[in-house]
Every structure is written in structure tokens, then in C-alpha cells.
Amino acid sequence: QKEVEQDPGPLSVPEGAIVSLNCTYSNSAFQYFMWYRQYSRKGPELLMYTYSSGNKEDGRFTAQVDKSSKYISLFIRDSQPSDSATYLCAMSADNTDKLIFGTGTRLQVFP
Amino acid sequence: EPEVTQTPSHQVTQMGQEVILRCVPISNHLYFYWYRQILGQKVEFLVSFYNNEISEKSEIFDDQFSVERPDGSNFTLKIRSTKLEDSAMYFCASSPEVNQPQHFGDGTRLSIL
Numbered sequence: 001q002k003e004v005e006q007d008p009g010p011l012s013v014p015e016g017a018i019v020s021l022n023c024t025y026s027n028s029a030f031q032y033f034m035w036y037r038q039y040s041r042k043g044p045e046l047l048m049y050t051y052s053s054g055n056k057e058d059g060r061f062t063a064q065v066d067k068s069s070k071y072i073s074l075f076i077r078d079s080q081p082s083d084s085a086t087y088l089c090a091m092s093a094d095n096t097d098k099l100i101f102g103t104g105t106r107l108q109v110f111p
Numbered sequence: 112e113p114e115v116t117q118t119p120s121h122q123v124t125q126m127g128q129e130v131i132l133r134c135v136p137i138s139n140h141l142y143f144y145w146y147r148q149i150l151g152q153k154v155e156f157l158v159s160f161y162n163n164e165i166s167e168k169s170e171i172f173d174d175q176f177s178v179e180r181p182d183g184s185n186f187t188l189k190i191r192s193t194k195l196e197d198s199a200m201y202f203c204a205s206s207p208e209v210n211q212p213q214h215f216g217d218g219t220r221l222s223i224l
Contacts, residue, residue, distance in 0.1 A: 032210055043115075043202050043215035044154065088154065097142060097159035097167050097209055104153065 006102030019076040023089035030091040035074045038086045079109045113137040115216035123222045132188045134203030143186045144204040
């Protein structure tokens with residue numbers, strides 16, 4: 001079983017749609033959960049950072065962590081063509097710097 | 112907004128040559144990292160660095176790799192004798208503390224011929 005699993009997509013949605021992106025993981029030691037956005041030929045850009053379980057909202061983005069199910073989600077409301085990118089989940093455990101990434105989900109929002 | 116900068120954006124090197132990739136982390140950050148992403152694959156951790164020492168490294172980071180903070184602003188990754196399989200995007204990242212968000216640069220694309 002892979003440590004972090006993420007559906008690679010591509011996911012294609014119309015402008016204005018609600019997008020749901022997900023990752024599952026196997027390591028119960030993970031406590032820190034991040035979502036990054038990566039445009040073509042660019043580095044990962046931090047979108048959301050959460051610790052342990054719960055929800056966090058920032059503008060059109062909501063991150064959810066369910067540690068009991070080892071499942072994290074990123075919701076994008078009112079999606080825009082500029083949201084078209086690859087979305088990477090990443091996570092780490094206490095007392096380690098190492099981020100474990102998912103493979104990324106490619107999202108395309110069409111006008 | 113402060114950002115991590117990496118140079119060069121693209122490096123082409125002959126197999127067996129040494130290469131140095133350079134990074135300027137965000138100025139008040141204390142933890143520095145290198146990751147790599149082989150084309151079509153996931154981003155993989157290479158090494159973390161704090162207080163002028165390696166704090167953690169992956170199995171990928173073998174004796175061919177080394178890191179250094181030669182002055183107060185730069186952070187470098189050296190590959191001593193490059194192999195074809197070292198071709199990848201190399202990302203530098205920094206964070207203010209451990210378990211705090213890591214901010215990434217735009218990477219150096221390393222092509223080994």
C-alpha cells in the first residue's frame with residue numbers, strides 16, 4: 001500500500017463548479033497536512049496547512065482532515081479557469097521535516 | 112511576499128560531471144530542504160538542513176550528494192558525479208521552524224546527457 005494515494009485525474013469541470021480533491025494515506029503518524037498548487041514549470045505553491053483533524057477555510061478553499069479515516073480533502077468553490085493546475089497533497093509526522101507527497105491531481109476548469 | 116529563489120532555472124550537464132544547484136531561502140527561515148521530481152512522478156524528499164547540519168536525509172541522498180550553506184543567504188545542493196537518472200526538477204524549500212509550512216522555489220531543471 002502506498003503511503004499517500006491521490007487520484008491523478010485529469011479532472012475537468014466548468015467554471016463556477018465546486019471541485020473536490022482527495023488523498024488517502026496509510027501512516028497514522030501523520031499530523032500535518034498541506035495542499036499545494038503547482039502550475040506548469042513552477043514550484044509547488046502552498047494553499048492550505050492544517051494540523052490534525054478538522055476543517056480550515058481560506059476564501060474559496062476549504063481543507064478537511066479526517067484522521068480516523070486517513071482521508072483529506074480540498075474543496076474549491078466557484079472554480080475559475082485560473083485554478084487550472086496540478087494539486088498536490090503533502091503530509092508529515094511530528095519531529096520530522098520530511099514531506100510525503102501524493103502524485104498530484106491535474107485540474108482543468110473550462111470557461 | 113518573500114520567496115525562495117533558485118538558480119539556474121535549467122542546467123544541462125554531461126554524465127559524470129559535477130553540478131551545483133543554488134537556492135536563496137526566505138531570509139528569516141531556519142530550515143532548508145531539497146526535493147526532486149522526476150518527470151511524471153511525485154515530489155520526493157532528499158534532505159533537510161538546520162543549524163549547518165543535515166537533520167534528515169532520504170535513501171536517495173547518497174554519497175554523491177552534498178549540501179552546504181556557504182554564507183548567510185545561499186543554500187546549495189552538489190551532485191558529485193552525475194548519472195542519467197539524476198535528470199529531474201530539483202526544488203529548494205524553506206520553513207521558519209520544523210513542522211511549519213514549507214515554501215518552495217520554482218526549481219532547477221537538471222538534464223544529464
